[in-house]
Amino acid sequence: MIRRNTIPFGPQHPVLPEPIQLHLVMENEKIIQALPAVGYIHRGLEKIAEKKDYIQDVYLAERICGICSFMHSQNYCQGIEELMKVQIPDRAKYLRVIWAETHRIHSHLLILGLLADAFGFENLFMRLWKVREQILNIMEKTTGARVILGVCAIGGVKRDITPELSEYILRELEAVEKQLPELMDSLLKDYSVKQRLIGVGVLPKDKAHELGAVGPVARASGLRMDLRETGYAAYGDLDFKMVVGEAGDCYDRTMVRVKELYTSLDLIRAALKRMPQGPISVAVKGSPPADEVLARIEQPRGELNFYIRGNGTRNLERFRVRTPTFANLPALLHQLTGCELADVPVIAICIDPCVSCTER
Amino acid sequence: MLNHVSEITLDQISTEVWKLKQDGYRFVTMTCCDRGESHDILYHFDKNYELKHLRVTLPRGTALPSISSLFFAALLVENEMKDLMGVQVSGMAIDFQGRFMLAEGSPVAPLNKSIPGIGIQIQDKTPSAPEGTVKS
Numbered sequence: 001m002i003r004r005n006t007i008p009f010g011p012q013h014p015v016l017p018e019p020i021q022l023h024l025v026m027e028n029e030k031i032i033q034a035l036p037a038v039g040y041i042h043r044g045l046e047k048i049a050e051k052k053d054y055i056q057d058v059y060l061a062e063r064i065c066g067i068c069s070f071m072h073s074q075n076y077c078q079g080i081e082e083l084m085k086v087q088i089p090d091r092a093k094y095l096r097v098i099w100a101e102t103h104r105i106h107s108h109l110l111i112l113g114l115l116a117d118a119f120g121f122e123n124l125f126m127r128l129w130k131v132r133e134q135i136l137n138i139m140e141k142t143t144g145a146r147v148i149l150g151v152c153a154i155g156g157v158k159r160d161i162t163p164e165l166s167e168y169i170l171r172e173l174e175a176v177e178k179q180l181p182e183l184m185d186s187l188l189k190d191y192s193v194k195q196r197l198i199g200v201g202v203l204p205k206d207k208a209h210e211l212g213a214v215g216p217v218a219r220a221s222g223l224r225m226d227l228r229e230t231g232y233a234a235y236g237d238l239d240f241k242m243v244v245g246e247a248g249d250c251y252d253r254t255m256v257r258v259k260e261l262y263t264s265l266d267l268i269r270a271a272l273k274r275m276p277q278g279p280i281s282v283a284v285k286g287s288p289p290a291d292e293v294l295a296r297i298e299q300p301r302g303e304l305n306f307y308i309r310g311n312g313t314r315n316l317e318r319f320r321v322r323t324p325t326f327a328n329l330p331a332l333l334h335q336l337t338g339c340e341l342a343d344v345p346v347i348a349i350c351i352d353p354c355v356s357c358t359e360r
Numbered sequence: 361m362l363n364h365v366s367e368i369t370l371d372q373i374s375t376e377v378w379k380l381k382q383d384g385y386r387f388v389t390m391t392c393c394d395r396g397e398s399h400d401i402l403y404h405f406d407k408n409y410e411l412k413h414l415r416v417t418l419p420r421g422t423a424l425p426s427i428s429s430l431f432f433a434a435l436l437v438e439n440e441m442k443d444l445m446g447v448q449v450s451g452m453a454i455d456f457q458g459r460f461m462l463a464e465g466s467p468v469a470p471l472n473k474s475i476p477g478i479g480i481q482i483q484d485k486t487p488s489a490p491e492g493t494v495k496s
């Protein structure tokens with residue numbers, strides 16, 4: 001006999017780092033419909049941005065997310081620079097890449113650790129987060145902060161990386177890279193882990209495109225989509241190679257993130273090697289922004305969009321944020337439909353949900 | 361700058377969005393701006409890293425036709441616009457009835473200019489400051 005029940009998954013659940021609720025309509029153990037309920041941590045940041053000076057909004061943008069914070073400030077600065085026709089120094093572009101990629105590594109290690117925790121591999125979770133500490137140390141040593149770096153500014157960056165710091169970063173990256181193979185083998189080759197990931201939460205390529213999926217979720221389904229290919233900041237000079245999966249399941253999403261760790265390590269090394277000498281910022285002159293722009297960059301979770309509209313005053317007319325998790329929610333609902341209840345934690349974690357960004 | 365912007369009317373929305381879908385565009389997001397007597401609605405689409413935008417001027421009190429039957433992903437941002445900007449959207453695939461982003465007892469359409477921010481003074485004192493903001 002088929003029994004239909006509705007199970008609320010979250011807002012508080014051991015696998016969820018932040019509160020979001022999924023209403024799961026079940027037939028026995030199978031999910032036949034999933035609906036999201038958000039708003040638990042909506043902060044009204046878009047409204048606050050209109051009340052602040054557009055330069056103060058750099059700090060506000062950085063605080064949208066507590067994981068990929070630098071990239072929020074970078075995207076905001078890139079948007080304002082485009083509106084005000086500010087050309088930043090080449091060295092600043094490379095420095096932005098270095099800090100953005102360290103953020104990507106720490107974010108991917110964070111979610112891979114949480115994934116290990118979700119399927120009960122606590123030792124792997126702790127070891128992944130131990131490696132992540134070394135990346136946080138790099139950020140602390142180079143900027144004075146571990147996550148909210150506060151180094152991005154309209155016109156460039158506020159801090160430089162000296163040759164000594166550059167040597168230190170290279171040493172740390174080498175130490176990190178040495179630890180990765182063993183950990184990644186546990187994630188990608190372990191029998192039990194594969195049983196939990198392969199064929200779970202499948203998102204076909206055409207569905208990923210139709211539902212507007214972004215980032216590793218889209219790439220794991222075979223969509224070739226990574227804004228770093230457009231060459232913003234210094235990516236155009238760094239031989240960036242996109243990582244793409246095929247099967248569109250939780251295993252491929254994990255595999256894409258694992259391979260992207262190595263891509264980011266290579267990008268940081270290349271940026272340190274090729275970074276030109278020179279100033280790290282320019283003075284920003286001229287009237288406040290009076291036009292509109294849709295600024296985009298590739299975050300660890302995918303494409304981040306900021307719609308920025310100025311009105312010629314120091315206050316923005318509109319600042320709208322579309323985060324990658326928001327774009328991946330429809331894809332999550334599709335993946336959940338038809339799956340078993342026991343797979344929900346792994347599927348939910350595999351989109352790398354960042355709820356505080358999503359709700360702003 | 362926002363390039364490739366097409367200004368369309370309300371009754372052209374479905375047709376134009378359908379054409380973009382047929383051309384292989386991906387739905388990126390929608391943006392709503394409060395312009396006083398009307399809302400500016402922008403639809404953003406992407407194909408091979410090229411953005412295309414549709415702009416609709418929506419007079420206050422007029423319902424916006426949903427595009428969630430064409431792009432399911434649009435239903436979340438349409439529900440958000442309903443909550444935060446007070447835009448009425450007709451024909452949404454799922455209507456959260458104004459409780460998508462906001463809880464009971466929240467301000468109505470808090471992102472509209474007529475709702476002042478709480479405890480934050482506007483920095484700019486020039487006459488061209490946005491309408492409805494709190495002046496010090």
